[in-house]
Amino acid sequence: MLRKLLPFAIALGFVASAGAEPAKVIRIGTTAGPYAEILRYAGDLAAKEGIELKITEFTDYTVPNAALAQDDLDINNFQHQPYLDNQVAQRGYDIVSIAKSIIVPIGLYSTKVKSLDQVRDGASAGIPNDPSNGARALQLFEKGGLIKLRPGVGIKATIADIAENPKHLKIVELDAAQLPRSLDDLDFSAVNLNYALNAGLDPSKALLLEGADTNWNLVFAVRAKNKDNPTLKRFVEIYRSPEVKEFTEKRFHGTILTTW
16 A cells, blocks of 8 residues: 555655745845844744845945845845945945844954053044944044034044044044954054954953944845835844844844844
8 A cells, every 4th residue: 555655645745846936035245243143043034934045245345235236136234324325325326225133333442451541642543434334433432432523413423523532532544344453553443343253352341332222223225126025025024033133132142232
């Protein structure tokens, strides 16, 4: 009897496989480190619903938006809204954000001092050289009482907007990925968390970190024509789930914050 049924069972299995809906593939760009790790976890959950996530990791902040605009990606998750707005204004990308993701706090790190009180007069300080993250770093300097910015400059702050610099800080603008290495030469630097973790820096020992009240949360960005794409929207829902929230909080010990 088993031998008679076996061919029938195999045939049924073939029909089921042949009729199965093919996986929906999402090409997503991000930067190396925590961003990609969280995406991989969310991708494992999405796979259970037939969504296959293909992750490309970049080391240069300018590339993921170019790749998205050129249709080499379907979506990216590496930037905050001010950075996206700046890229759209400068490069004319038809890219929009569709949801918030995580908060990856920028922090002030040093190998020379252990607190902001120890920052000497005339100290050298590094900040990212892209406009939005540079402004973000300057706002953190202001939060730490190191400088005062002109009122109202907000997310467009530049070094030229420093109204008061009581410690006579010498501010050096560097590529964000180079800032961890700058700690050998500078007194302290503002380092994005993904680069800090990749460089082995401990966020719990930062001189100062952004908190959950920051406006610099990351976003999911897509080409405008895909803002209502159901597969992309479903993946974002999976990402913004209790399971991913719990994973993020446990894996990164509260140093990466969720927006949901």
